[in-house]
Amino acid sequence: MAFIMDNPLSTTNSPEQNELDKKLWEAEDLGGITEDNNRMPVPVVWLLLLTVLTAFAITFPLWGQRPTALIYADFVKDLDKPEIQALSDAAAIEKIVAAHKGDALAFQQERHPVTMDELRALKPKIEELQKNGADLQDYTVVGVDIVLANFEGNFKSGAHEIPAIIGGQLLKNGERQRHQPWWDDGYTIDIFYVCLFFLGVTLVVKRLPPSSWQPVHGHEH
């Protein structure tokens, strides 16, 4: 059962093993049913590839993902400015959004428009979280509520005193070791998972005789 890697895209079996498999394949009667050894048709392979690409493209969180509290942090600061308070609500929100057009978070702010009433309701909650030193990226805005929603990320535990060095920095207990960016919510795991799956299935089917060989079924069913 050794792996022969002469031509791994055809078969990883030895010629002797393939001969044994072929004989068994043609001789064995599985309740009157037989099987062929066809490869997957090329258009179906393309369809599978398209499916995998679509899976990542369509679930990418451009749509439907809730905003984090972080994207409104600068907005609520602007609420106290006299020039904003002097304007009507419609003009005020327009001015606030325009003032942050060049921000790093502008793309997400555009995806999740907000009203002045909502900002007023969110303001004390965001300020309270900031006062407590919370990372606003971990909090999701649901209507006018702010809830803890991102449980991802390891924290340096106080249970042991082994120093943790991440990215060249020595972390203290309670500090975050890793933070997942908003655009990568689960995708690295998925890429790893999908790659392992296709590798596993490829290894399995390459233990069969090559698809260029087809069994001859000599009996009627």
Next chain:
Amino acid sequence: MLKYLFAKNEDIPAGSAAIFWGFSSIVWFVIGTGLGSFNAAKLAFPDFVTGNEMFAFGHMRQVHVHAVIFGWISMAFGMAMMYITPALGNTKLWSEKLGIWNAFLWNVGLSLGLTLLWIGMTSGREYSDFPWFIDLYIAVFMAVPLAINVWMTVLTRRTQGIYTTNWFFAAGVFMVAIVFIVGNLPEWFHLTGLTEAYLTWWFAHNVLGLWITPVAAAIAYYTIPKVTGNPLYSHRIGHLHFWSVVVFYSTPAAHHLMSAPLPEWLKSFASVEGVLILVPAIAFVSNIMLTMQGKWNMFVENLEVRFTITGVLLAIPLNMQGGFQQTRAINWYVHGTGWIVAHAHLALLGFSTFLEGAAVYLGLQTLMKRKLYSLTLGNMHFWMLLIGFSIYWTSMTIAGLIQGAGKIYEVPYIDVVIAEHPYMIARWLGGTMVFISNVIWLYNMWMTAREGTVVPAGRLPHEIAYER
């Protein structure tokens, strides 16, 4: 049949257990769809049967759902396993007696569980509404004995290889036992909150994905090569199908909770896997379609092939819907609407029921060695089932889109109820047609057992379907 409960195993004729499972499944199908029709009538005509809480929709819906999943679908699977597993291993069922006891205890446990649901004793967890002690009974007296019989039959086979169908059967009984035991942990240990929500949907998703979907597909891998006489197109694609079911169906549970405060990474992960459910679907459909090469006339002429291929074709819209409706963009619109109800019926009444129907038709005729009593009634059953299901699916999909629009645009609820009323009537008509078709089926199979023409030795029932 009950006389065999206390007979010696060697005195029980081969196939007895499968016949017991098969007839039980049809009876549960009649009961389950009858309850469905009753429930649909309550939604179409709000004044229909009021005043008694036991007949309230909240009670009756759970009884309908569990009668169909645990009675019709799972017992039809048991039937298929009892006769296909040994046939593919050129051997006998490991224990006919265990099979008969298993079917008996299945019917007893299910009757008890449904009665408790009916009187209002429920865990309230979707697809696992039975109280915890019934769940324990299902695990110990229903799922595990079935798994033992299937596994022992596979292990004592007289072939070196194992045919594709038996991979799915053996894996299906193993996976459903795990799903059942782990998925019901919240009931046995009173887990609450998000943990309960996640485990509830982990169970509900996987009872579909690791039990109903793979076992139904396994039936097609048997019936099409068996009845058409064609070899299965590709053993290799069978591998891709099998492993992609195990890998991609087991992981997307969180996509049922896209609006819940679960970690976003878990929802994204589940959503990608949810789309990748299309991988096993593509492998399965292409393999069966290509196996049909040169025999497409049998799609018209042969009842079992027609049932099977209809089920396989329905896997296409099923998985297109299933793959994409769980993405954030679409889930936002259809979540909590009749669209999901339509999708669930596409899975259970469309895709899987047609495959199970093929197994029960083929199995009962083969095991009883009797030709179908009436091919006309068989055809009538097929068309009423298909048309009734199509009416149901279409009307509920439209109703779901109306509800989605109402939800998004904050239309007053009562206006949405009025707008969807015609579709509720259509749903009732479609569901009732399905129920009546199953009564016809039960009669036809009963008459087949009593008066069906004996099939000559060495021939198969479908070969003489058109001979008088």
